[in-house]
Structures are given as structure tokens and as C-alpha cells.
Amino acid sequence: MRHMRKSAGVLAAGAVAALALTACSTGDGETPGDSTDATVDAVEVDCADFEQYGDLSGKTVTIYAGIVAPEDTPYMTSFEPFEECTGATVDYQADKQFEQQILVRAQAGNTPDIAIVPQPGLLAQLVATGTVVPAPEGVAANVDEFWGESWKDLGTVDGTFYAAPSGASVKSLVWYSPTQFEENGYEVPETLDDLMALTEQIAADGNNKPWCAGIASGEATGWPLTDWMEDMVLRVGGPDVYDQWVSHEIAFDSEVPTQALDAVGEYLKNPDYVNGGIGDVSTIATTAFQDAGLPILDGQCSLHRMASFYAANFPEGTDVADDGDVFAFYLPSEDSSTKPVLGAGEFVTAFSDRPEVQALLEFWSTDTWANLKAAASSEETGGGWITANSGLDTDNLVNPIDLLSAEILLDPASEFRFDGSDQMPAAVGSGAFWKESTNWITGQSTADTLSKIEAAWP
Amino acid sequence: MTTTPPPVQVVLPAGRSEGDVAATVRATKRRLTSPWATVAAIVLATVWTIPTFGLLVTSFRPAADINSTGWWTVLTNPNFTLENYRTVLATDSSQSLLPFVINSVVIAVPSVVLPIFLATLAAYSFAWMQFRGRDALFVAVFALQVVPIQVTLIPLLSLYADIGVAGTFWAVWISHTMFGLPLAVFLLHNFMREIPGELVEAARVDGAAHVTVFFRLMLPLLKPALAAFGIYQFLWVWNDLLVALTFAGSSNQVAPMTVALFNLTGTRGSQWFLLSAGAFVSIIVPAIVFLALQRYFVRGLLAGSVKG
Amino acid sequence: MNVADKLVAMVLALAAFAVVIGLILFVVSLLERRGARRVAWFFVGPTVLLLIVGLLYPAGRTVVRSLFDAAGSSFIGIANYTAIFSSPDQLVVLRNTVLWVLVTPFVATLVGLLYAIWVNGARGESAAKALIFLPMAISFVGASIIWKFVYEYRFYDPDVRVNPEQIGLLNQVLVWLGMQPQQFLLNQPWNNLFLIVVMIWIQAGFAMTILSAAIKAIPAEITEAARLDGVSASQLFRFVTVPAIRPTLVVVLTTIAIGCLKVFDIVRTMTGGLYGTSVVANEFYTQSFTAGNQGLGAALAVLLFVLVIPIIVYNVRQLRQAEAR
Numbered sequence A: 001m002r003h004m005r006k007s008a009g010v011l012a013a014g015a016v017a018a019l020a021l022t023a024c025s026t027g028d029g030e031t032p033g034d035s036t037d038a039t040v041d042a043v044e045v046d047c048a049d050f051e052q053y054g055d056l057s058g059k060t061v062t063i064y065a066g067i068v069a070p071e072d073t074p075y076m077t078s079f080e081p082f083e084e085c086t087g088a089t090v091d092y093q094a095d096k097q098f099e100q101q102i103l104v105r106a107q108a109g110n111t112p113d114i115a116i117v118p119q120p121g122l123l124a125q126l127v128a129t130g131t132v133v134p135a136p137e138g139v140a141a142n143v144d145e146f147w148g149e150s151w152k153d154l155g156t157v158d159g160t161f162y163a164a165p166s167g168a169s170v171k172s173l174v175w176y177s178p179t180q181f182e183e184n185g186y187e188v189p190e191t192l193d194d195l196m197a198l199t200e201q202i203a204a205d206g207n208n209k210p211w212c213a214g215i216a217s218g219e220a221t222g223w224p225l226t227d228w229m230e231d232m233v234l235r236v237g238g239p240d241v242y243d244q245w246v247s248h249e250i251a252f253d254s255e256v257p258t259q260a261l262d263a264v265g266e267y268l269k270n271p272d273y274v275n276g277g278i279g280d281v282s283t284i285a286t287t288a289f290q291d292a293g294l295p296i297l298d299g300q301c302s303l304h305r306m307a308s309f310y311a312a313n314f315p316e317g318t319d320v321a322d323d324g325d326v327f328a329f330y331l332p333s334e335d336s337s338t339k340p341v342l343g344a345g346e347f348v349t350a351f352s353d354r355p356e357v358q359a360l361l362e363f364w365s366t367d368t369w370a371n372l373k374a375a376a377s378s379e380e381t382g383g384g385w386i387t388a389n390s391g392l393d394t395d396n397l398v399n400p401i402d403l404l405s406a407e408i409l410l411d412p413a414s415e416f417r418f419d420g421s422d423q424m425p426a427a428v429g430s431g432a433f434w435k436e437s438t439n440w441i442t443g444q445s446t447a448d449t450l451s452k453i454e455a456a457w458p
Numbered sequence B: 001m002t003t004t005p006p007p008v009q010v011v012l013p014a015g016r017s018e019g020d021v022a023a024t025v026r027a028t029k030r031r032l033t034s035p036w037a038t039v040a041a042i043v044l045a046t047v048w049t050i051p052t053f054g055l056l057v058t059s060f061r062p063a064a065d066i067n068s069t070g071w072w073t074v075l076t077n078p079n080f081t082l083e084n085y086r087t088v089l090a091t092d093s094s095q096s097l098l099p100f101v102i103n104s105v106v107i108a109v110p111s112v113v114l115p116i117f118l119a120t121l122a123a124y125s126f127a128w129m130q131f132r133g134r135d136a137l138f139v140a141v142f143a144l145q146v147v148p149i150q151v152t153l154i155p156l157l158s159l160y161a162d163i164g165v166a167g168t169f170w171a172v173w174i175s176h177t178m179f180g181l182p183l184a185v186f187l188l189h190n191f192m193r194e195i196p197g198e199l200v201e202a203a204r205v206d207g208a209a210h211v212t213v214f215f216r217l218m219l220p221l222l223k224p225a226l227a228a229f230g231i232y233q234f235l236w237v238w239n240d241l242l243v244a245l246t247f248a249g250s251s252n253q254v255a256p257m258t259v260a261l262f263n264l265t266g267t268r269g270s271q272w273f274l275l276s277a278g279a280f281v282s283i284i285v286p287a288i289v290f291l292a293l294q295r296y297f298v299r300g301l302l303a304g305s306v307k308g
Numbered sequence C: 001m002n003v004a005d006k007l008v009a010m011v012l013a014l015a016a017f018a019v020v021i022g023l024i025l026f027v028v029s030l031l032e033r034r035g036a037r038r039v040a041w042f043f044v045g046p047t048v049l050l051l052i053v054g055l056l057y058p059a060g061r062t063v064v065r066s067l068f069d070a071a072g073s074s075f076i077g078i079a080n081y082t083a084i085f086s087s088p089d090q091l092v093v094l095r096n097t098v099l100w101v102l103v104t105p106f107v108a109t110l111v112g113l114l115y116a117i118w119v120n121g122a123r124g125e126s127a128a129k130a131l132i133f134l135p136m137a138i139s140f141v142g143a144s145i146i147w148k149f150v151y152e153y154r155f156y157d158p159d160v161r162v163n164p165e166q167i168g169l170l171n172q173v174l175v176w177l178g179m180q181p182q183q184f185l186l187n188q189p190w191n192n193l194f195l196i197v198v199m200i201w202i203q204a205g206f207a208m209t210i211l212s213a214a215i216k217a218i219p220a221e222i223t224e225a226a227r228l229d230g231v232s233a234s235q236l237f238r239f240v241t242v243p244a245i246r247p248t249l250v251v252v253l254t255t256i257a258i259g260c261l262k263v264f265d266i267v268r269t270m271t272g273g274l275y276g277t278s279v280v281a282n283e284f285y286t287q288s289f290t291a292g293n294q295g296l297g298a299a300l301a302v303l304l305f306v307l308v309i310p311i312i313v314y315n316v317r318q319l320r321q322a323e324a325r
Helices: A009-019 A047-053 A072-086 A098-107 A120-128 A137-146 A149-154 A178-184 A192-205 A223-236 A238-246 A255-268 A308-313 A355-364 A367-381 A400-410 A426-441 A446-456 B018-032 B035-059 B063-068 B071-075 B083-089 B098-128 B134-146 B150-163 B169-194 B197-205 B210-239 B242-247 B257-267 B272-292 B294-301 B303-307 C003-033 C040-065 C079-086 C088-119 C125-137 C140-151 C169-176 C191-216 C220-228 C233-244 C246-261 C265-270 C280-290 C294-324
Strands: A060-065 A089-094 A114-117 A164-170 A173-176 A209-211 A301-305 A327-330 A340-350 A415-418
Touching: A047 A072, A047 A355, A060 A072, A060 A098, A060 A355, A072 A089, A072 A355, A072 A367, A098 A114, A098 A120, A098 B150, A114 A120, A114 A355, A120 A340, A120 A426, A137 A149, A137 A164, A137 A355, A149 A340, A149 A415, A164 A308, A164 A355, A164 A400, A173 A178, A173 A308, A192 A209, A192 A301, A223 A238, A223 A255, A223 A301, A223 A340, A223 A426, A238 A255, A238 A340, A238 A415, A255 A426, A255 A446, A308 A400, A327 A400, A340 A355, A340 A400, A355 A367, A426 A446, A426 C280, B035 B071, B035 B272, B035 C088, B035 C125, B035 C140, B035 C169, B035 C191, B063 B272, B071 C169, B083 B098, B083 B272, B098 B134, B098 B169, B098 B210, B098 B257, B098 B272, B098 C003, B098 C040, B134 B169, B134 C040, B134 C294, B150 B169, B150 B242, B150 C040, B150 C280, B150 C294, B169 B210, B169 B242, B169 C003, B169 C040, B197 B210, B210 B272, B210 B294, B210 C003, B210 C140, B242 B257, B257 B272, B257 C140, B257 C265, B272 B294, B272 C125, B272 C140, C003 C040, C040 C294, C079 C088, C079 C294, C088 C125, C088 C191, C088 C246, C088 C280, C125 C191, C140 C169, C140 C191, C140 C265, C191 C246, C191 C265, C220 C233, C233 C246, C246 C294, C265 C280, C280 C294
Parallel strands: A060 A089, A060 A114, A209 A301, A340 A415
Antiparallel strands: A114 A340, A164 A340, A173 A301, A173 A327
């Protein structure tokens, strides 16, 4: 029986303390060998479980991904039991320009064994190069057991299942300050009407503008707006219409998308509502998304719609908790009877069917791995990683935001939908949609914006 | 692409010599240093210098000050720190740009040496050897200067992936060498033709082999030309963004400073304490090279006119 | 790789190169000793080989690629090219490129020329020149950061209590003049001009250097004679200086124009081509590497190629005429 390596305890304690996670103390003060802690108990690893993979000594599996330091270390840690029990070596390499490089490498036939692909659209492009191998039986079985149909579909191209999901994130979140809400008597809204009423109330109170937003992100400038719009399509049209919109069965400039973008505009294009602590509407275009939610901390802004991973952008010492400096609530739906959730995730794609690669893929799709990874992330980076694997034990999450996200993801009432721009063809999903959204916030009309994106659809 | 425009062939007005130039200077000195010209020159020089100066001052200010007050307020409220440079050049910080500085050096040296040497060899054969198709080939090499590197990038990227050097220093070295060759051959050929033919002929008649002539006679005489092109190519490579972005990716294993700074402006555009210090770390090397060797560089730029 | 590994890799690469070249030259001298005469190919061979592999072959493939669709799977003829000249977004790209090529060379050359004349023969001439010249040593990325800081904008609203101080010089100047600060990089279409300023700032030094050499080469007798005839400074400029350096002016203008056609770094670093500021070279990169349309990207690269050619032909023709005179 092996325990997880805990040599990163100092770092983890630092990171956890930095986040001042008062609600959860699992990571704190832990010493090596202390196995009474839930974080570690949950992921005890038995080498007997690995016997099915056989002896893989001397074999190497190469992984290529866009996840760079410091988020890469929990990945390496999560593979250690596999390496120790099977004798195989896992060689993890990351590059920020992964998304460009992997396609070029695949077209040239120079592929790694495994790639962590963050978008279904990119997965489809990779499959089109003919280098991706279908997922082994064992992986398919695990995905059936732990994820379910909709996630499996995301890893399927033209009827063949290729890639198992791994990490996930929740995008339908609105960041706010619990302290500020309490002082002013604001309440977390339950419906979209409540959200608008709250917005009006904050604006009327006049202490600060209600919303803050920023969409600058280098090459990808505009993507936070595409997330906003996707969330609104999900709410205005519902998940089915959302699917039709993403797969282009309805036009990009048809009625529902138009209503959805206008709904975004009611918040973000109203000079009375934005841009709290930053400036006027035009500053949304030039503010880095990393900076855009920070005015919440000094009471200059009350609401910021951004994915779960935004937690990492608050400075050290920020109390992220439902009674702390900042926290997030689920972006409500039209009425509380439905719960559409916008999110994203990454897919484990293999380019080789060598036994050691298949073995790692299978291990990667288990609940054991999911818990190992969650625990490693909790220890080494203070959290920031969740998965939709239903075998995930939420005791392995230390970060309140991770807990909230996992709750939303694993809630049976939730209707999860994957980030649409990640599934659309690149010419739209990472081209016209980003660009025209940016033009929209700097003054272009909704009709012009949507018809230009429609025209860009290949 | 780079800041540095390619050396150009300049035709200067006919009938002058070094002596005439001196005479012109004396003649114009009396007339053109009018007070208005001086004032205008000072104004322009000030306008041209202030942007750089402002960022330089900023790089020595504490991060909090940078974001709350303009750099010109240092006049009334001087408050300086080396902290920004410490962050940028730290050996153990994730924000450190030091690995990228090293990469810039590692990229630059072979990317300057390789094309110079290959081009000198080629230029020698174009200038002093007889072979079939020589002139046509020289014109072809000269004409290749017009090919924008954009048209080559994607096929080269696949080629590098095929031979397994994608994302390594080799891809960057080879690319800079290939892109630098046409201009290098052309320039060095021009310089080489200025060497009196009798010198070469005499050596050849004495039975010296081409290799001997090349090393004993040509290389020493070509020193200024090699320096001129070397500086030019160095600035080109050091300041390049497109080639590095395409072939080196953005990991701190291979990517140079320009890529690191470019990524910073995209993702951390408001962190001026990082950007300002980082920018000056990247500017200082070419600025020193440039100012110290300005004479050679100008001569390189005026390559054509040396010939007259 | 750590620092030592990288340096070792560099030294090994240089050593490998030296060995290869050494071998080639060794073979050449062996052959020469045996009386072989055809050794030229050993000298010119490596260069020719690299140029074929590195420029000719890829250029050819890109031309072919430009006739295929985004995925590269089906032949679509010239559809990518018609897209460049018909889609509204691409037309903005073309408009901006034309603006860059028309504005930058003339302004940069004018500034460089005037400055060259003003400081000509003045005390401290070389130091004065170095100030204008120095931006040439700075990378486009560095220059973009310098100017981005000049243009930096802090929201300013007379009705709101908190008005942060401007940290960008240009907006502070506006405030001092009692005007509203501007989002210089955002407000279309003027933002293009603010990007072009950066290029002018860099290229003026180039123009000055070349033109200064040309001015100094004007025979002393001519200016001297004109001066004795009582010609004014502006007349001297118009009727003596400019005609005398005309061929040089053409070279400087065309060289800067070609640089502007290929401008990528400034646009990429300052705006990423957003807010209606994209140019052909930037759009090539966006289409090829982020929007996943390598067909259109290839067509844009070929267009760049095609646009450069007439400028170079004009340049060469002017040179020929000048030399013939």
C-alpha cells in the first residue's frame, strides 16, 4: 500500500494559508506520514489495482499539454502511483502554445503518445489528421460509468469515441463580495429577473457601479464575452436550442442568439452598470480579464461573471469563502426550475495504441486517478482543479470554490453544456466570435456583429 | 521581422569624394546652424527621446507608484527602487525573464555566425570563381530577398516537425540562417568585388589554392564588411518576433525575450513594473552593440554607396 | 534545460557547423591539389541548398496551399483571394495596409530629412543623430511597449468622485490642456494612426542616416554657388538639396514602404489586430495560427509577396536610371 507523496506539504500549506481557507483546514499543518487526514486517506493506492496493466518497466509514455507551471506539478504527482506500481515512466511536457503546436505536429505525423486537448473542436481537427487512435474498451467503460452520455459525446467524433474527459470547470458563475452583500442587504439572486433587479438596486444605491468586466487576453481577446453570450443562449433558448446554435442548425444571427446577445448588452453596454472601479463601457475591451474582477475587493464593483478558475487571480491573503471577501454564485436561470450550466473541460487524446499508453489512459479515466489529482491539486496549488467524474470524493477538495463548482457539476438537476466557442469551427470559435464580440463591446450593433460571425462560418 | 531595415544600395550624387564631403560640411556649417534649425532639432530630439525616457524612469519606480501616478511626478516626489529588475532577473521566480534572456543569447550567436560564414563562402565563389550559370544563380539569390518570410513559415514548420527539430533551438538557428543568406551574399559580394582583382589574380598565379586565398587574403580584408553584416544580422535576430513566435513556441526553454515580452503585454498588460524593466533588459544589449559599433553599422547600411 | 545545458547546446551547434565547413574546405583543398578546377560548387552549394529548402520550396507550397480550403482538403481555386477582396473585415485589413504604406514612408522620410538638415554640421551632430537613431536598435516589441505606455489610458469622468491620475503621458497632456483623455488604441479609425506613429518613430532614424550621408555628398561648389547667389534656405532645400538626393530619397521611401507592408510586431503587440487595426502581415498570422484557416493565411502571405514586387521593381528601375546618368 502506497501513500501519496507529500513532500510538497510546505508549498501546499503556504498556498492554502495564502487563500485563508477558513472553511476547510484539511491541507493545513499536515506532516508527512500523517494519514489520519481525509485528503490522503481517500486516495490510498494499492499496487494490486495496477496488476491488470502488467509490468511496464522501461516503457515511457509521453504527454504533451498546454498546462504549464505551477498547475503541471499536480499532474505529475497524480501519475506517480502508476509509475511506481507498473514501472513505466511518464514524461510530461507542456507548452503555452500547445494549441498551435499540436496541430502542426499532428499534420506532420510527429505526435506525442497522449495530448491533453482542451477543446472538442481541436479534437475534431486532430482526428481529421488521421493520427488519433480510438479510446480503448476499458476507457469507454469507465467514461460510461463515471461521466455519462453528454461528456462521452464531447469526446466522440463521427460516431467513434476517442477521448475521455479529465478536468472540468464551471463557467456559469458570478463573483461577488459576501461582506458587501451583507452590509447592503443584497441577496444572491435566484432568477435572471432577480439578477437584473439586484443590478438596478446596486446602481440606484450609487456606491459603485454593479458590474465589472474585462475581455483583453492577448491572442484570445474577446473570449469572456463569448462565454457571457453562451450563458445567455442557454438561458434564453434552453439547452436544446443551445445545441442547435453550437452545431449551426440555427443561424448565428437568428432570433435566440440575437435576444441572448442583447441580454448581455443590457448589463455590459449600459454605462450605468459598468465598468465598476475601472471606467466606462469601452474599458471592458482593454482591461485584462485577470484584472477585471479585482475591483470587487475594494468595493468598487459588486458583480463579475467569470469561470471558477478566476479564484487564482485574487491576491494572496484574499478570503475566498461564502462568508469571506469574495465568493461566487451560480448565474441564475430564467426561473429556478431549470439549471443550465456552462462549463469547459479537457480531453485525454491518444496517438498511440502501445500497451503502456493504453494502460495509462485507462488509469486516467478511473475515479482513483480523479481523486489522486484532486488531492494533489489541493496540496500543491491550493486547489483550482475539479472534474465531472462522479467518483470524485469532494473531501479531496479544499477550496470552497472548487466545492461549489463540484456541487454544481455533480448536481443531477444541472444540465451541463460545454463552452460553445470551443466546439465551433476554429474560424468562428477562435476567430470571428472573439473578434466580433470585441467589436460589439466597442460599439458595433448586435445585428452587425451576429451577421458577421454568421458569414464567417465555413 | 525587425526594427532594422535592410541595408540599401544608395546612389549618391556624382562627382564627390571624401575631400568634397569635408568641404561641404565646412560650407554648410556656416549657414545651416541657424538658431531656428537648432531649436527645431532640439524639439524633435526631445519628442523622440521622451517615450523611451519615460519608460526607463518607470522601470525604476515601485509598482504601486507606477499605477497611481505618472512617471513625471518623480521630479517632485523621487522614489526609486531596483525591485522591478530584481523580479525580472531573479533566478528562482516564476515571473523571471532571465531564462528568456539566456535564450536570446543562445539563439543570436549561431544565427549570426552561420549565415555570415556560409554567405562569405558563396560570395567568394560568385566574385572570384568561374562556373557555369554563375551570373544567373547570383541574380536568383539576389532576387530571393523579396520573398517575405511569411510565405515560408508553415511549410517550414511541418518540415521541422518531420525531422524532429520543431520547437528546438535548431529550428530557430536554421531559419535565421536561411532568411539571412540572400542579403548576406549580396552585401558581401559587393564588398568583395571592391578588392582589387590583381591581388587575387597574383595570389592565384603564385599557385595559391582558393581555400588559401579565401582564408589568407579575403577574410582579413573583409573584416569591416563582416562586422557590418554581423551587427545588422545580430539586431535582426535579437529583435525578431515572428520567427521566434512561430518556431520557438513560448516556453522558457527556447523562446527569446521578444516572445516573453509579447506574451506579457497580452496577458499582463497592466503590470508595467514587469513590462518596463523587462523591456529595458531586452533593449540594453542591442543598444550597446549599436552605439559602440554604430560606425560599422552605418557603413553596412550604406553598403551600396561605398562602391559609388 | 538549465543555463549550462543551453550554452553547451549552442557551443556544440557551432562546433558541428565548424566541423562540416572544415570538412568541405578540406575536400576542396584536396581536390585542388589534384588539379580539379570545378570546386566552386563546394563554396556556393550549402547556400544554394539552404535557399532551396528554406525559401523556394516553402514559397511554392504556400502558393499551392492558398488554393485550398481551411482544412487543406479540397481545392477551391481562387476563392481565398476573392475572400480577401470581398469580406468586409478583410477590406478593413487592406485599407489599413494601404494607410501604413502611404503615410509612414513619407512622414518618416520628411522628419529624417529635416532633422538631417537641421543638425548637419552642428556642434554635437553625431550625438544629436544618435538620439533619433537609437529607436532603430530597439525591437518592435520593445518600441510597442514604450508607446503603449505613452498611450496608457485611465478612465476619467467628471461626474464620478474618483478620477485616477493619468499614467500615460499623452493623456496627461490632454488633461493639462483641459481635454478628456482618450482610448488612443481603441477609437477607430484613428487608432491606426497611433500605431503608425510607432513605425515613424523607428524609421525616421533610418531615413535620417541615409539622407544625411547623401546630403554631405552634395558637391560643396553647388551649395556654395547657390549661397553666393543669395538663395534662401528654403529655396536651397527645394531646388538644390532635394533634386541632388532624389535617387536616395526613392530608395529610402521604398525601403520603408516594404517594411510597412510586412509590419507585424507592432500591430500584434499593441492591439493584436483588434479594434479595426489589423494589417495583411498580422491577418496572415491570425488566420494561420489562431483562426485555423491556413488556406486564407497562405493567400494573405502570397498577397504580401505580390505587393512587395512592384515596389522593388520601381526601386531597381530608379537605381538603374540614376546609375545611367
